[in-house]
Amino acid sequence: MTSATDLKLATIAGKRIEYRTIGALDSQRPVLVFLHEGLGCTALWRDFPDRLCELTNCTGLIYSRLGYGGSDACDLPRPLDYMEREASDMLPVILEHFNIKRPLLVGHSDGASISLIYAGLSDVAKPEAVIVMAPHVFCEDISVDGIKTAKQAYEQRDLKEKLEKFHGINTECAFRGWNDAWLDPAFKNWNIESFLPSVNMPLLAIQGREDSYGTLAQIDAIEAAVSGPFEKLILDDCGHNPWQEKAEDVLSYAAEFISDIGVRTAD
Numbered sequence: 383m384t385s386a387t388d389l390k391l392a393t394i395a396g397k398r399i400e401y402r403t404i405g406a407l408d409s410q411r412p413v414l415v416f417l418h419e420g421l422g423c424t425a426l427w428r429d430f431p432d433r434l435c436e437l438t439n440c441t442g443l444i445y446s447r448l449g450y451g452g453s454d455a456c457d458l459p460r461p462l463d464y465m466e467r468e469a470s471d472m473l474p475v476i477l478e479h480f481n482i483k484r485p486l487l488v489g490h491s492d493g494a495s496i497s498l499i500y501a502g503l504s505d506v507a508k509p510e511a512v513i514v515m516a517p518h519v520f521c522e523d524i525s526v527d528g529i530k531t532a533k534q535a536y537e538q539r540d541l542k543e544k545l546e547k548f549h550g551i552n553t554e555c556a557f558r559g560w561n562d563a564w565l566d567p568a569f570k571n572w573n574i575e576s577f578l579p580s581v582n583m584p585l586l587a588i589q590g591r592e593d594s595y596g597t598l599a600q601i602d603a604i605e606a607a608v609s610g611p612f613e614k615l616i617l618d619d620c621g622h623n624p625w626q627e628k629a630e631d632v633l634s635y636a637a638e639f640i641s642d643i644g645v646r647t648a649d
């Protein structure tokens with residue numbers, strides 16, 4: 383598990399961003415960039431990034447978005463296009479700060495959506511490849527129902543206490559920024575499918591069949607729209623967190639995917 387001593391702070395675009403790196407980042411080589419879920423942060427990835435970097439001989443960057451972990455807080459309420467803004471405004475600045483010219487994005491849930499948006503932009507350094515787990519490209523009723531359930535767990539059970547261990551004073555910011563946006567009635571119109579035709583690099587989409595936040599319609603929409611090589615891994619007996627629930631399967635398949643697309647990781 384990540385220890386507090388592994389976490390560092392960098393000032394980027396005038397804000398403190400919590401991060402950690404795996405290995406010595408090299409602008410000439412691919413770097414796995416991990417983008418967390420709507421309630422995640424750097425530490426909540428635990429050792430999954432380390433294991434994937436080891437299997438692929440890649441270095442890695444994990445960071446907490448504003449309002450999460452030890453990063454600076456964000457303004458609330460979050461705008462309903464907060465994922466688009468993260469992809470177009472913040473992620474390019476973070477990659478530039480760390481001199482990452484060959485990113486390989488690994489995103490989960492909200493982080494997966496941000497990865498897809500970024501990969502579909504025309505004015506950024508295109509990723510070597512993209513791996514998305516439990517991605518959303520439009521809002522489904524099951525997503526809203528799952529997020530309502532999370533709100534009950536936060537307000538009436540122990541979810542807040544669990545999150546406080548990782549987000550500290552950012553806990554309320556992290557939860558409300560995510561939960562309130564998704565439960566806004568206008569968010570039912572949120573859709574990022576317009577970015578997908580410009581996603582022309584290799585893409586691996588991973589989802590559990592028992593995901594309580596989205597159906598396989600998300601994966602089908604991505605497969606139908608992207609213009610680059612596409613692979614998918616659909617996991618039985620798996621919910622919203624494939625990298626935790628089916629870690630060995632995800633690590634093995636993701637490592638093989640990276641190897642097969644010929645990403646040059648070393649001389």
